[in-house]
Amino acid sequence: MMTICQLRKRLSERIHAADIAELCLMAQCTDGNGMKAMLFKLAGDKDRRVASNALWVFSHFNASGRSWLQNKQKELIDMALSVTDVTSLRLVLTLLERQTFEAESIRTDFLDFCLCRMVSDAEPVSIRSLSMKLAYKMCLHYPELLEELRMSVDLIDKTSADSAGLKSCRRNVLRLIDVTNR
Structure with missing residues (x-):
């Protein structure tokens, strides 16, 4: 040992x-x-x-x-x-x-952290992409939060989705949101 x-x-x-x-x-x-x-x-x-x-x-x-x-x-x-x-x-x-993230144990401070990091141009692509995926996992349980997430992810498109990795992550998260909302 x-x-x-x-x-x-x-x-x-x-x-x-x-x-x-x-x-x-x-x-x-x-x-x-x-x-x-x-x-x-x-x-x-x-x-x-x-x-x-x-x-x-x-x-x-x-x-x-x-x-x-x-x-x-x-x-x-x-x-x-x-x-x-x-x-x-x-x-x-x-x-x-x-x-996994359970609906009753979602921490709003961490959700806010992820939402801020995913749209920040100052963050590396890896941090932004992981933050976007984590935000989706937490918002998954709440339709109103999913809509807020969609708007934030759309904001990325209008600002700086110049990285192939960030574009791919954005596309995948939007696809997941669409599947979840059906």
Whole structure:
């Protein structure tokens, strides 16, 4: 069993795909929750590399590991709202995008965050696209919010959908909204 200090030291260095696979295996097969809990604690570390590497490991979890993360949704949302590093934000949003959102547990602060980020030209395309997908997942339960989302997504078209990735995401979200409204 690895201690949190040993894990932090390992995550403070450059890691590769083989390291990610090994850490995922350790977290998902050995003691399970202890290793996952240490990784999660380190995902909020002050050291940018440690935090982003811990999040990177989480992004490679299998279905059972992702279900453990589903129970940490509130903490992941708090992390997304407070993180300043773009890489860590992208990874946290990726983890959240793989989760389900129940109607009764939608956080309006996070929905507002996603709506603002998806239309902001100052944000990288990855953050804008993930924010758009997450906004759809949260608005899905409420027809009036879906209509507000449609208007916001239409605004992207009028402002700066110059990136192929953003155009594709926009098209896909609009298609999902149309299917949902039928």
